Amino acid sequence: MTRRHLLAAIVAATTLATVATSASAATDAAGRLATWAPSMTIGGPNFSNQTIRMVVHSSIAGSSPRITLSNLRGTTPLSVGAIDVAVQGGMATAVAGSHHTVTFSRSKTLTIAAGSEAVSDPVPMSVAAGQNLLVSVFLPKATSSATWHSDAFDTTFLSDAGDHSRDDGDGNYIAARTSWFYLSGVDLVPTTARSTVVAFGDSITDGYNTPTGAYQRWPDDLARRLAAAGAPHAVVDAGLGGNRVLTDVPNIWQGISALKRFQHDALGIAGVRTVILMEGVNDLHAAVNTAGGPLTAADLIGGYQQLIAQAHHAGVRIIGGTIMPDNEPADREATRQAVNDWIRTSGAFDGVVDFDHAMADPANPHSLNPPYNSGDGLHPNATGMQAMADAVDLKLLP
Structure with missing residues (x-):
């Protein structure tokens, strides 16, 4: 040898x-493909009673997307009060009527243990290649240092207090960052990829x-x-x-x-x-x-x-x-x-x-x-x- x-x-x-x-995670019975999945690290900021609205740029067309939330680098449980996915209209603005509530094992809320990730139920919508989605995550309780991707080279929007996950407009989104927080993947059933x-x-x-x-x-x-x-x-x-x-x-x-x-x-x-x-x-x-x-x-x-x-x-x-x-x-x-x-x-x-x-x-x-x-x-x-x-x-x- x-x-x-x-x-x-x-x-x-x-x-x-x-x-x-x-290998098990990479093989899905429905033939799913990851369309977006940034690498996540430790060291992000803390949040409390706030909604984070992030942009996902899909590399392929498909349907029934699933959202992965990550507390992989966190040190305390992460409480999630609401998750929404919509089509981006412009900056933090969602296209009216495009909102979909994201569930995890049919629940609209969840708690993710430190060191863990959670994959959502399929969302009943279609996604075009190159289309931008807005994924909004409401965090009702104080978090520890976020699992994040620091250099997103994209804009993430932070709200004032409360759940603004289903807002169409951007009036309650008062700050912007260039990082992704807790959102570690989107996979879907591909159209042709x-x-x-x-x-x-x-x-x-x-x-x-x-x-x-x-x-x-x-x-x-x-x-x-x-x-x-x-x-x-x-x-x-x-x-x-x-x-x-x-x-x-x-x-x-x-x-x-x-x-x-x-x-x-x-x-x-x-x-x-x-x-x-x-x-x-x-x-x-x-x-x-x-x-x-x-x-x-x-x-x-x-x-x-x-x-x-x-x-x-x-x-x-x-x-x-x-x-x-x-x-x-x-x-x-x-x-x-x-x-x-x-x-x-x-x-x-x-x-x-x-x-x-x-x-x-x-x-x-x-x-x-x-x-x-x-x-x-x-x-x-x-x-x-x-x-x-x-x-x-x-x-x-x-």
């Missing part, structure tokens, strides 16, 4: 129970420096490209700003390591058949491995091998994305090049998207191509995000 195969066997054996749970693709990564995948509410992240662009090609797939953005492959980030809202969150955030997604993995630049910046020593290319490759083994054990294909240029110092650049060479040539992944080649400046391949640069040298602008989506060979997504 080779070292690579031994590693895969060890990982498969030690994660069997978790993967089995994830084939499966779910999970884009798993860091702030680049999360959409950092893209315009708020414009849906110009590369996973958004990929979903539109697949639909235009007549091969629609749900595309879930599991990007998390600052996230690393090997180690947890000191800023708690940037999440536990990819190794720890991969089962839940990728393999547990409804209908997932393929994961596109592009993560590692923050490991290069941190320059430390899991033991606290200096990061080497072998360390990062070892992390990828563990993720590959977990995906394959769950019956999920995993596509490797090369790490994009970032004007790294010479030692970190050498590590990046070694890792990218391995991604391209090892055959360990089920396919490769060469984001490095697609996004590099032809005159200086250690830097981001200027037309794609949002201004910080690392994160692409809208043009760059489209170039990333265009770099994905659609034949990799059956």
Whole structure:
């Protein structure tokens, strides 16, 4: 048995129970697909007697959506007094007559234990591809620190006191944030989509420096490209700003390591058949491995091998994305090049998207191509995000 195969066997054996749970969650008798499912972390604000109205941008068309609420990172039970889903008319305004009360085991209220999530009953409505829904959650009691997704690059609306979940207008919504709170997923019965693709990564995948509410992240662009090609797939953005492959980030809202969150955030997604993995630049910046020593290319490759083994054990294909240029110092650049060479040539992944080649400046391949640069040298602008989506060979997504 080779070292690579031994590693895969060890990982498969030690994660069997978790993967089995994830595989069960990812397979639904009704053929459901996740259309939207941000990665959630600890560290959000507190709420009390307030309604949170959040925007969900559906990547596919379908019917009978279900809402997932998460208290996964909470430390106390979460009391939910009302949940409503409606079609967005504009900002916090709902289209009149489009409201649907969301129930959980036929109850309009629920309490979610700390460390748990709850999936709603199907909501009797249809959803169009690219349509925006408003999900309004009334929290009648004081909460602890929220389970949240800090950098939504979308607008969330906070009400004054009381239950305003079924308001058509925006008059009672008095504040706005750019985070999602407690809302961790929407799945539905697809109209034509084939499966779910999970884009798993860091702030680049999360959409950092893209315009708020414009849906110009590369996973958004990929979903539109697949639909235009007549091969629609749900595309879930599991990007998390600052996230690393090997180690947890000191800023708690940037999440536990990819190794720890991969089962839940990728393999547990409804209908997932393929994961596109592009993560590692923050490991290069941190320059430390899991033991606290200096990061080497072998360390990062070892992390990828563990993720590959977990995906394959769950019956999920995993596509490797090369790490994009970032004007790294010479030692970190050498590590990046070694890792990218391995991604391209090892055959360990089920396919490769060469984001490095697609996004590099032809005159200086250690830097981001200027037309794609949002201004910080690392994160692409809208043009760059489209170039990333265009770099994905659609034949990799059956």
